[in-house]
Amino acid sequence: MNKGLLVVISGPSGAGKGTIYSKVIERTGMKRSVSVTTRKPRPGEVEGVNYFFRTEEQYQQMIAEDAFLETAAVYHNYYGTPKAPVFENLEKGFDVLFEVDIHGVKSIKKKYPEAVAIFVMTPDFETLSDRLRGRGTESEDSLKIRLGAAKRELGSYEMFDYIVFNDEVERAIQDVIDIVNAEKRRIKNNLPQIKHLLGKE
Amino acid sequence: MNKGLLVVISGPSGAGKGTIYSKVIERTGMKRSVSVTTRKPRPGEVEGVNYFFRTEEQYQQMIAEDAFLETAAVYHNYYGTPKAPVFENLEKGFDVLFEVDIHGVKSIKKKYPEAVAIFVMTPDFETLSDRLRGRGTESEDSLKIRLGAAKRELGSYEMFDYIVFNDEVERAIQDVIDIVNAEKRRIKNNLPQIKHLLGKE
Numbered sequence: 001m002n003k004g005l006l007v008v009i010s011g012p013s014g015a016g017k018g019t020i021y022s023k024v025i026e027r028t029g030m031k032r033s034v035s036v037t038t039r040k041p042r043p044g045e046v047e048g049v050n051y052f053f054r055t056e057e058q059y060q061q062m063i064a065e066d067a068f069l070e071t072a073a074v075y076h077n078y079y080g081t082p083k084a085p086v087f088e089n090l091e092k093g094f095d096v097l098f099e100v101d102i103h104g105v106k107s108i109k110k111k112y113p114e115a116v117a118i119f120v121m122t123p124d125f126e127t128l129s130d131r132l133r134g135r136g137t138e139s140e141d142s143l144k145i146r147l148g149a150a151k152r153e154l155g156s157y158e159m160f161d162y163i164v165f166n167d168e169v170e171r172a173i174q175d176v177i178d179i180v181n182a183e184k185r186r187i188k189n190n191l192p193q194i195k196h197l198l199g200k201e
Numbered sequence: 202m203n204k205g206l207l208v209v210i211s212g213p214s215g216a217g218k219g220t221i222y223s224k225v226i227e228r229t230g231m232k233r234s235v236s237v238t239t240r241k242p243r244p245g246e247v248e249g250v251n252y253f254f255r256t257e258e259q260y261q262q263m264i265a266e267d268a269f270l271e272t273a274a275v276y277h278n279y280y281g282t283p284k285a286p287v288f289e290n291l292e293k294g295f296d297v298l299f300e301v302d303i304h305g306v307k308s309i310k311k312k313y314p315e316a317v318a319i320f321v322m323t324p325d326f327e328t329l330s331d332r333l334r335g336r337g338t339e340s341e342d343s344l345k346i347r348l349g350a351a352k353r354e355l356g357s358y359e360m361f362d363y364i365v366f367n368d369e370v371e372r373a374i375q376d377v378i379d380i381v382n383a384e385k386r387r388i389k390n391n392l393p394q395i396k397h398l399l400g401k402e
Contacts (some may be wrong), residue, residue, distance in 0.1 A: 119388075124398060157395050162386045175386055182383030185363040185376055187320075194358050197325060 002192055004031075004090040005183055006112055008098045009176065010105045011120035012150030014132040016166045020120055021099040023173045028180065030097040031089045036062065039077040052082065070100060070107035083111070095180060102153050109159060116183050118176060119160040123167045125150065203393055205232075205291040206384055207313055209299045210377065211306045212321035213351030215333040217367045221321055222300040224374045229381065231298040232290045237263065240278040253283065271301060271308035284312070296381060303354050310360060317384050319377060320361040324368045326351065 007030070011017045025032055036052040038059050047053055054062070059078050062068060071080035081098065089096050100108065108115050122128040128150055132138050138146065157163065162179050166172040183189060208231070212218045226233055237253040239260045248254055255263070260279050264272060272281035282299065290297050301309065309316050323329040329351055333339050339347065358364065363380050367373040384390060 118386075121398075151399065154395065155399060157388055160388050162383070163388055163391050163395065164386055175382065178379040179383040179386060181376065182363070182380040185319075185365055185380060187358055187361050187364055190364050194355065194364065197322075198352065198355060 001093050002184075002189055004092065004094040004096060005180060005189065006086065006090060006096050006098075006108070006115040007176075007180055007183070008100050008105055008108055008115055008117050009120055010100055010102055010117065010153070010160075012122075012128060012153050013146055014128050014135075014150075015120045015122050016131075016169060016172065017099055017120040019169060020164075020166065020173050020176055021097065023169075024176050024180075025097055027173070028095070028097075028177060030095045030180070033081050033086055033096060033098055036068070036080045036082050037077060039079075068107075069111050070104040072101070072103060081108075095184075097180075102156055102159075105159055106156075116162070116179070117160045118162045118164055118179060119154070119157060120164050120166055120172065121154060123165050202294050203385075203390055205293065205295040205297060206381060206390065207287065207291060207297050207299075207309070207316040208377075208381055208384070209301050209306055209309055209316055209318050210321055211301055211303055211318065211354070211361075213323075213329060213354050214347055215329050215336075215351075216321045216323050217332075217370060217373065218300055218321040220370060221365075221367065221374050221377055222298065224370075225377050225381075226298055228374070229296070229298075229378060231296045231381070234282050234287055234297060234299050237269070237281045237283050238278060240280075269308075270312050271305040273302070273304060282309075296385075298381075303357055303360075306360055307357075317363070317380070318361040319363045319365055319380060320355070320358060321365050321367055321373065322355060324366050 009017050009021050024030065034048060034052060036054055036059065038054060038056045041047070041053050045051065056078070059080070062080070062082070063071060067083055068080040069083050069086060071078060086096055105117050109117060122131065125147060129143065129147055132143055132146055164172050164175045187194070210218050210222050225231065235249060235253060237255055237260065239255060239257045242248070242254050246252065257279070260281070263269060263281070263283070268284055269281040270284050270287060272279060287297055306318050310318060323332065326348060330344065330348055333344055333347055365373050365376045388395070
């Protein structure tokens, strides 16, 4: 049986990767990953559904055991993607989709080079700036910081396999779905089946 | 501007590559290639539409000038894909689709390594055998020869980028269209646009 695909979506804040991520999960049934965090559960959050909640000591132990595909600190809390459940899904033939930041992509590509990385970008930086401004929550200073970060992120394009320009969100969602489907047709992702047909296993 | 893609479809006789090729051209508007041949025109065939008709001397001259992406002899006539019109289309940003045999794929990949090669195959060899038998035109001997050839062709899978299993023809057509769309999103096929956005050209 062919293994599942590990696909990661990244891109600057405001490019729309969150919406695309949710819609692709919804339409394809790809598996999402449940993160491990040291943050305290909020009311209604369920262990193993929203997050795996761990103490900082447990978390550090997991880091020491190389149990994460990627891990990051946000406001004194850790968030990480645990390897084991992801690799189990891939072995069972399920495709997995993550939404991660640029550091996450770098880490995942290092630990699992077969991962497919998609960069989601607006058609240009003016559009990104307009969208961020349209949120009405960004000061001009924070806007400048976000645009600078976006440029650095796009500057890391060599880390990625694909770029989807989110001009029209339905088109961008379909582009990601097409990329996943195409990747599943790649020769290297069909070797078990090809070798089976050739009577070589 | 990004260049167009050169995509080649190949696969064993009976796998349905001809139908898929025609439908993909019809639905996407990808450019086809007009072959050069030494065969005499049949009634109704138009120069530059069905073929470019050339004398054997002219054809040999074109071979000497390395003017072909691939060339083959069939029953004492030559058939070849001329480079110039294909490269012109690619430069203009048009995607081009060919249907060629396994030798054609090898030659094209050698002369234009960026070409994307798709192998069209039935789900298994039994289905291929059934389809060939269903034509009612194959003797048992020719069936054996065709199946042997099909196995050798699949054995050349490393030459290809993708494999599409033609179980249900509409699905297979869509797979090829998805592959083309995904390839157009590849980072390496968007470098002019990315560098433009980064202000590097």
